[in-house]
Amino acid sequence: MSPRKSVEQELSREMIMNAARDLFAAKGYAHVSMRQIAKELDYSHGAIYYHFKNKAELFSALVENHFQLLNTELESILNIDLEPKEKLEQIFLGYIKFGLTYQSHYEIMFLTKDEELKNYMNQGPYNSYEKFAESVYSLCGKQVSIQDIWSVFLSLHGFVTHYCRAAESFKEVEGMANYHVKLLLKLVV
């Protein structure tokens, strides 16, 4: 029996999450096994259960993380010193950039179909949208309706979703993204 290996860095929740994230994103929740994740890390699959109760909990820890990241990104754009309209544009673009830069995250956050997982999801999507909507609302003055914001959000979501499925990087579609954003901007200002 091969003994517990002596390593400088023990297995950690973070290491597991990093490995799991990529796998989940690439193949989807159902197609990734605990054994695969463990293999990626060069540990035995049982080891993961020391750090996470089960597969679903590991997954939901990822989701939690990703929504935080999105919120941070949006927040930081909000803090840049720009004209409202410019800022709005950057928010739109920032949303797309986030989605396509962290496709793995985005898939997990918004494109998960699995019923079992939905039970593990919390307020994440709702909170992130709230933040987005409030930002947009405050940047456009009053002449924009809640519905308009929602429509714009869905339109951005459509862009990200499509290119996520095609697995294209943000760089590859940056031109298109700029165009899309400029077009949508017309709807709210």
Place this chain on the structure above:
Amino acid sequence: MSPRKSVEQELSREMIMNAARDLFAAKGYAHVSMRQIAKELDYSHGAIYYHFKNKAELFSALVENHFQLLNTELESILNIDLEPKEKLEQIFLGYIKFGLTYQSHYEIMFLTKDEELKNYMNQGPYNSYEKFAESVYSLCGKQVSIQDIWSVFLSLHGFVTHYCRAAESFKEVEGMANYHVKLLLKLVV
């Protein structure tokens, strides 16, 4: 051993596809087994293999079907006697309606992540988009660019995708759909 049952209607490709469609849509490709499909039909799992080579082939037969249906729907809207602008609106709305009425189909057509399945997909999505884009182009005159059409398509796609994931019926979101469509219409006329 229970004998082969005598029925007035033998198992057919169509019957299998009908059962499979709903299951695939509800749970996704990976979560549906040949045994489940068979159970739904009250046949043994082996029977399906007489009609389809394997699971992937059954799935791709569905996809083929669904794109045809979408094309037919768009075609029939095109043939209604309406003002260009009205027609355009109906096309947009028709797309959403299709997506949410046949959520099963839509999932399979545009939201399938599975790599294995992608190999089985043909020109379906491309052809359907072509039809959509040409219709839009011809209905708006020349002042609309290819890029604009693509952006609008992605925006419709975003709407459908979101409500597909939430599993809401077209009736439930019809008001929202109308609003979304009217908004997008501003971008092309």
Place this chain on the structure above:
DNA sequence: AAGATTTATTGACCAGTGTTTAATTAATAA
């Protein structure tokens, strides 16, 4: 009615799954 053909059932195979458990070892504290 007999035989040939088509369609279904069964059961087995093998590969894979999430999870739990009992060892077992490495690191740490006393």
Place this chain on the structure above:
DNA sequence: TTATTAATTAAACACTGGTCAATAAATCTT
């Protein structure tokens, strides 16, 4: 140095999955 604790492993359990060969029944053909 020893005892203790934390981390890891291998093995087992109890499944589910797709696929297919053997077999049987129903139907069609003659």
